[in-house]
Amino acid sequence: MDAEEKVRLVLRGLDEVITVEDLQSLFEVESRPKAYIGVEPSG
Secondary structure, eight states, X not given: OOHHHHHHHHHTTOSOOSOHHHHXXXXXXXXXXXXXXXXXXXX
């Protein structure tokens, strides 16, 4: 899977993300980067 395909998968269903260019660069440098997914429970 190339970096462009990984970016497409990450962006699917997201509301916010760093810039697409930064995300593309990250996948070009790191094959399996770690991520933090912040979730705010609200009711």
